[in-house]
Structure formats: C-alpha cells, structure tokens
Amino acid sequence: MQYLEGRKYVVQAIFLTVALVFAARLFYIQVLDGSYKLAADRNTxxxxxxxxxxxxxxxxxxxILVQNTPVYDLMVTPREVKQLDTLRFCELLQLPLEEVRESLKAAKAFSRVKASPLVQNLSTPELAAIQDNLIDFPGFSVKARMARSYxxxxxxxxxxxxxxxxxxxxxxxxxxxxxxxxxxxxxxxxxxxxxxxxxxxxxxxxxxxxxxxxxxxxxxxxxxxxxxxxxxxxxSLDSELQEYAEKLMAGKRGSVVALDPKTGEILTFVSAPMFDPATLSGKGMGNRYMELLNNPERPLFNRPLMATYPPGSTFKLVNELVALQMGVVSPQTPFACNWKLVRCTHRHEYPANVGIAIKNSCNPYFYQVMRAAVMRGRSTNRFEDARLGLAEWRRQVMKFGLGEKLGVDMSQEKKGLIPSSDFYDKRNGFHRWNFRTVYSLSIGQGEVGITGLQMANVMATIANRGWYITPHFVKSVGQGGPLPQFREKHTVGVDPVHFDAIIPGMQGVVDGRGGTGSNASLLDVGISVAGKTGTVQNPHGDDHATFAAFAPAEDPKIAIVVFIENAGFGGSSAAPLASLVMEKYLRGKVAPWRHRWEEWLPGPAERFITRRH
Structure with missing residues (x-):
C-alpha cells in the first residue's frame, strides 16, 4: 500500500509540473510577448x-536626365472578384478581351488571396477615366507608385x-x-x-x-x-556631346566612346542604331521592347561593350609598344616595306623609323616588329619558339586591359579575345603552327577581338604615357564621389619613353602631309590631334572603319574611338566623325566651315575609299 501511495504523489507532481509549465507559457504569450497577438491580428x-x-x-x-513620375497600377485580388462583367470591364480599360483573360489567369496562378498587377503604368488621365467605375468591380484596386521619366x-x-x-x-x-x-x-x-x-x-x-x-x-x-x-x-556623360555624337551616327551601325584620359570618366557612349530611353517605360512597354528585340538592326545590342571586332591597324600601336618594352626593336629600327611578307596598302616613303611606319600604316613593318617580339630563339624548335614567344607577347598585351573585362560600371561588358598558345594548339594541334599562322595579329586582324570601350581605354593609356583609370560612367554617387575601384591607377608595364617614341607618328597620321587620318585634323582651329586609322577586313561584307585618337596631343583631354560597320576606310568616315566630336568637346562648338562634314559622313553602305590601313 505504501508503494501505491508513493506512486500517487509522483503522478500528482508530474501533472502539477506540466500545469505550471503551461500556465507560465500562456502568461508569457498573452501578457509579455505581443508577436502572437500580432500574428492573430493579421486578418485585421x-x-x-x-x-x-x-x-x-x-x-x-x-x-537632370532621369526623374520619377507618379503612375498607377490596377491591382486584382482573384478571390474577391465576384460576377465580373468582363465585356464592360474591357471596354472601360480599352483592352482586348483575350489580354484581360490572360492577365486574370496569371494573377490566379500567382495567388488567389494576394493582390497582383493587372494593368501597369496607368497615367493620371487614364486613372481618372476608370476610377469612378471601380466600385462596380469588387476585387480591383489602384496602387500608386513612382515610375521613371526622361x-x-x-x-x-x-x-x-x-x-x-x-x-x-x-x-x-x-x-x-x-x-x-x-x-x-x-x-x-x-x-x-x-x-x-x-x-x-x-x-x-x-x-x-x-x-x-x-x-x-x-x-x-x-x-x-x-x-x-x-x-x-x-x-560623367555630357548630354550635349552625347546628342551630337548620336546625330552624327544616325543611319549607321557602330559605336563611339570618348574618355577623359586623366580620370577614366566616359564622356560619350554611343551604340548605333539608337533608341529613345522613354521607349522602355510606360504603358505598352512590353510590346515596344519586343519590337526592338525583333528589329534586324539589333538596336538593343550594346555595341561599345558587347561587340568584339578585330581592331585593324589601330592595334599596331600596342604591338609596337610591347616590342619596344621587350627591347627587340628601337624607334629607329629600319624594317623594309617588304611585300613578300604581307601586302602593304600603298607605296610610301621608306619606313626608316617607327614614326614613318605609323604615319603610313606600313603592314610589312609591323609584321617584322611582332616577329621580332615572338620569334626570339628561346627554342631550337620553331614551333615551340612560337608557342613561348606568343605566350610572353600575350601577357604584355593583356596589361593594356585587353582580353579581359575592364570592370566598367555596367554588367554587359565582354572580354574580347587575345588568343593564347593554347588557343592555337586546340585549333591547329600541338606544334602544328608557327609565326606564319598568327602573323595577322601584327596588323590587328585574325583572331584578336576588342570592344570599342577597350580600344578607347588603350588610347587613354597612350595619352597618359602608360597608365589608366578604369573607365566609368558615374562621377559621384550622392555626394561621395565615384566608387573606390574607379579611383585607382593601373600601369601597363611600358616605360613612358616608349610612348614618346610613337606619339609623333600618331600626330603625323592626322596632321602630317599624306597621313592616313588627315580628315581628322583640327589644326585649323588650333588643336593638335594624335591618332590612328584602321580598316577592318570583314568576310561577311564591306570592311569596317575605325579611328582612334586623343587631343590635344600635348595635353590630352579627350580620347576617342569611332567604329562604323561596313563603312570602308577609317580615314574617310570614322576619322572626320571623331574630329567633330573632339572639337565639340574641346571648344564647345564646331567651326562653321566644318559643318559640311556632318552631311558628308558616309553611312554603313557607303565606301568612298577601299584602301586598308
């Protein structure tokens, strides 16, 4: 009996303990903790x-370029929609019956109890036309928000x-x-x-x-x-300069990128064909987006960041600087214009030094410059010598920000391509290629691919004699200046003295007698320009035209690259366009006698001169 009596007290103690725990918990929930009450009250x-x-x-x-404007979204909560007069509802909104049905179906699939947008971007007048009638349509409400306007x-x-x-x-x-x-x-x-x-x-x-x-x-x-x-x-974009550059690129395909060399700030950024930014805002935006997406001219394609082309003769400047830094050539190295190596585009004075070679864009000269950089006798096997030499050449070239993303403040940037020894091994086979396989790289052709932004950055680097700041669009976030990564200098590992060796030749391209870029000269308004023309061979149609420059040559304030698809010789189309943009930025206006260039600039299907430089 005593045993049973003891068990009774144990059971009573257990029940008492459980009761006390529950009482304490209820007291905490009901008196001390308001979160459960909040959860219970959510229905109200x-x-x-x-x-x-x-x-x-x-x-x-x-x-101000972009601001906020009030717009309104018509919201629907499917569970609350009762006996909808669909025909009258469509007449009120002036929307097709099928479109409304599809939108209602999508809203139900999202949630039957949560509101979701049925019609977005209603303007104030559109809202006024329907608001008084919404009382007849339970389950529908209006939500105000701010939208972008331009x-x-x-x-x-x-x-x-x-x-x-x-x-x-x-x-x-x-x-x-x-x-x-x-x-x-x-x-x-x-x-x-x-x-x-x-x-x-x-x-x-x-x-x-x-x-x-x-x-x-x-x-x-x-x-x-x-x-x-x-x-x-x-x-950092100059809206007046941007509008002028877009006007010059009207009817063309290509890009214009201009930088402030000292800061890396992007001054103008044109991707042609262009479109109005307001196209992708407001009611009906989805339909307009699809029209742009299906346009064969590809206006949504961001060419300065995403289009990679062989750079043509503008790339000769990089090859020369790399070879000078390697010590395999000097500014006075007198390579002959030997057409047996590669065809030159025209007869010219003997390239006794690098300045003359740049001025005349001598293909055989730069063929021999790159051969000197790549084939240096590192191995008795000529195939292995080419592999080792190309690898070293590539390391030097990539220091200019080529073959990799620069890190601009935009997410669509492409790397481009500076081909490696492994690239040619995979394509041709190990020890199945030599310098003759890759010589087209010496004149900016072949497998090399560079974006317009990358080439503009190369020109800024040359203007700065060996350094650049990553190109960027935003001068200041709030009052705090640019992001930290857009304040750092990057050096390319080339001695400044080598830049001094090539810049006179670049000035000769534009300002010298017989230079290939004389159409870009601004000497008549007192501005010296250093530049380089390029004509990019295109197996799918007419050649592409390009021109890269900076000005004033003595104290550069703008570096620019123009690329026009299927426009032929860079000196005839890209060069004069670049000169107009540079003059507009440096002087704030274009001299009256130079306005004729604006109408004369050829479009993508017009080729005035077919020489390659």
Whole structure:
C-alpha cells in the first residue's frame, strides 16, 4: 500500500509540473510577448510597404536626365472578384478581351488571396477615366507608385531601364528582399547601381475592420519604419556631346566612346542604331521592347561593350609598344616595306623609323616588329619558339586591359579575345603552327577581338604615357564621389619613353602631309590631334572603319574611338566623325566651315575609299 501511495504523489507532481509549465507559457504569450497577438491580428491588419523615392540621374553639367513620375497600377485580388462583367470591364480599360483573360489567369496562378498587377503604368488621365467605375468591380484596386521619366532622348544604352522583377531575378540571392510586382533596374546604370538608387523600403501597419475600412495605426505606429530615398547619380556623360555624337551616327551601325584620359570618366557612349530611353517605360512597354528585340538592326545590342571586332591597324600601336618594352626593336629600327611578307596598302616613303611606319600604316613593318617580339630563339624548335614567344607577347598585351573585362560600371561588358598558345594548339594541334599562322595579329586582324570601350581605354593609356583609370560612367554617387575601384591607377608595364617614341607618328597620321587620318585634323582651329586609322577586313561584307585618337596631343583631354560597320576606310568616315566630336568637346562648338562634314559622313553602305590601313 505504501508503494501505491508513493506512486500517487509522483503522478500528482508530474501533472502539477506540466500545469505550471503551461500556465507560465500562456502568461508569457498573452501578457509579455505581443508577436502572437500580432500574428492573430493579421486578418485585421494591413501591411503597407512604402517604396522609397528612387535616386535621380544627372549628367556631368548637372542637367537632370532621369526623374520619377507618379503612375498607377490596377491591382486584382482573384478571390474577391465576384460576377465580373468582363465585356464592360474591357471596354472601360480599352483592352482586348483575350489580354484581360490572360492577365486574370496569371494573377490566379500567382495567388488567389494576394493582390497582383493587372494593368501597369496607368497615367493620371487614364486613372481618372476608370476610377469612378471601380466600385462596380469588387476585387480591383489602384496602387500608386513612382515610375521613371526622361528629360533626354539619348543615352538609352548607358542609362538602361527599370522594369517589373521577374521570377528569374527573384531566384538570385541579391534580390531576395524584393517581392513579386516590384520594380528594379534591369539593364545599364539602373541595374549596376540598383542598391544605391533603390534606397530602403518603409513599412506601415494599419488596423482595418471587416469591410476594409482603416481604423488607424497599429499600436500607435510602434512597428512602422520609414522609407529612405535612394542616392542620386551624377554621371560623367555630357548630354550635349552625347546628342551630337548620336546625330552624327544616325543611319549607321557602330559605336563611339570618348574618355577623359586623366580620370577614366566616359564622356560619350554611343551604340548605333539608337533608341529613345522613354521607349522602355510606360504603358505598352512590353510590346515596344519586343519590337526592338525583333528589329534586324539589333538596336538593343550594346555595341561599345558587347561587340568584339578585330581592331585593324589601330592595334599596331600596342604591338609596337610591347616590342619596344621587350627591347627587340628601337624607334629607329629600319624594317623594309617588304611585300613578300604581307601586302602593304600603298607605296610610301621608306619606313626608316617607327614614326614613318605609323604615319603610313606600313603592314610589312609591323609584321617584322611582332616577329621580332615572338620569334626570339628561346627554342631550337620553331614551333615551340612560337608557342613561348606568343605566350610572353600575350601577357604584355593583356596589361593594356585587353582580353579581359575592364570592370566598367555596367554588367554587359565582354572580354574580347587575345588568343593564347593554347588557343592555337586546340585549333591547329600541338606544334602544328608557327609565326606564319598568327602573323595577322601584327596588323590587328585574325583572331584578336576588342570592344570599342577597350580600344578607347588603350588610347587613354597612350595619352597618359602608360597608365589608366578604369573607365566609368558615374562621377559621384550622392555626394561621395565615384566608387573606390574607379579611383585607382593601373600601369601597363611600358616605360613612358616608349610612348614618346610613337606619339609623333600618331600626330603625323592626322596632321602630317599624306597621313592616313588627315580628315581628322583640327589644326585649323588650333588643336593638335594624335591618332590612328584602321580598316577592318570583314568576310561577311564591306570592311569596317575605325579611328582612334586623343587631343590635344600635348595635353590630352579627350580620347576617342569611332567604329562604323561596313563603312570602308577609317580615314574617310570614322576619322572626320571623331574630329567633330573632339572639337565639340574641346571648344564647345564646331567651326562653321566644318559643318559640311556632318552631311558628308558616309553611312554603313557607303565606301568612298577601299584602301586598308
């Protein structure tokens, strides 16, 4: 009996302990912890997310380019839609019946109880036309937000656009804080600087009754947070110069990139064909996007960053500098214009030094320059000698920011290609190629591929005598200046004295008698230009034209590269266009007697001169 009596007390103690634990837990939940009450009250609470004011975008002179304008989205909560008169609803919105049905179907697939956008980007007049009738359509509401509007018709490829977040974006960790239906930067600077432009969301909790009528802030706003506006971007782009360059490139395919050599700031950035940035905003944006996407001229293709072409004769400057640094040639090395090695484009004075060779763009001269850099007798086997020599040559060339991404503040940048020994091993077989296989690299042809931005950076490097700052579009984020990576100098490992050896030849190209780039001369307005023409062989059609330069030659303030597809000789089309842009930037205007160039510039199908340089 005593044993049974003891067990009774043990059981009573267990029940008492459990009761005390439950009582303590209930006391904590009901009295001390308000989170469970908040969860229980969610059916009578509205959580309102306040989107922050997106940062504005200005050009280098303080002119506002991109701002925010109020627009409205028509939202639908499928569970609340009752006996919808679809025909009347479509007439009210002036939308096709099938489009509305598809949108409703997509909204149900997203959520039957959460609101999602049915029609986006309604303007104030469009909203006024339908708002009074929404009372007849339960389940539909209007949500106000800010959308991008533009004070410029240019810079579309640089600015990028803002769009609704997609499921693919939501899967990325960077966008974990976003919700379906929110907007973010999709391309260009809007995308790269999304974190800075977006700011921080705010949240408000409001009490509502069963009819949805607001009854005030929950707990006096204890859980509310304020939104923080995004930071403004101050660009290095000059909107006036950009509009002028785009005007000159109208009707052409290609690119124009101009930099301030001393800072790496991008002054103008043209990808032709162009389009108005407002095309990718507002109601009907999706249809307009598809029109651009299906356009055979590919206006959405960001050519300065994504199009890689053989650079043509402009690449001879890099080859010469590499060879000078290696010590395999000197500025006075007198290589002959030997047509048995490679054909030269025209007869010219004997290339007694590098200056004359650059001025006349002598192909045989630069063939022999690169051969001296690659074939240095490192091995008795000529195939192995070529492998070792090309590897060393490539290491030196890539220091100019070629064959890899420069790191510009835009995500679409391509690497280009500086072919390696392994590249030719895979294509031709190990020890199955030699210098004769790769000699076209010496004149910027063959397998080498460079973007317009990379070549502009090469010209900035030459202008600076051996260093560059990574090209960038944004001078200042808010009031803090550019991002840290756009303040660092990068050296290319070439002694400054070697740049002094080639720049006189580049001046001879433009300002000397018989130079291949004389159409770019600005001597008549007191500006000296150092440059190099290029004509890129194109197996698919007419040759491409290119011209690279900087000015003034003595104290460079602008470095520029122009690339025009299928326009032939660079000295006839790309050079005069570059000179107009340089003059516009340096003088603020173009001399009256030079306006004739604007109408004379050939388009992509016009070739005035077919010589290659």
């Amino acid at each position: 609470l509205q959580r309102l997310v306040q989107a922050p004011y997106r940062g504005l975008i200005y050009d280098r002179k303080g002119q 004070n410029t018709h240019s810079m579309a490829h640089a600015l990028g656009y803002v769009g609704s977040i997609t499921p693919a974006f939501l899967e990325k960790p960077r966008y974990a804080k976003y919700q379906p239906g929110e907007f973010l930067g999709i391309t260009g600077l809007e995308s790269y600087y999304e974190d800075q432009l977006m700011g921080r969301r705010g949240v408000q909790y409001r009490m509502v009754n069963v009819r949805g009528i607001e009854k005030g802030a929950f707990r006096g706003g204890e859980f509310d947070t304020l939104s923080v506006a995004g930071q403004d971007l101050h660009l």
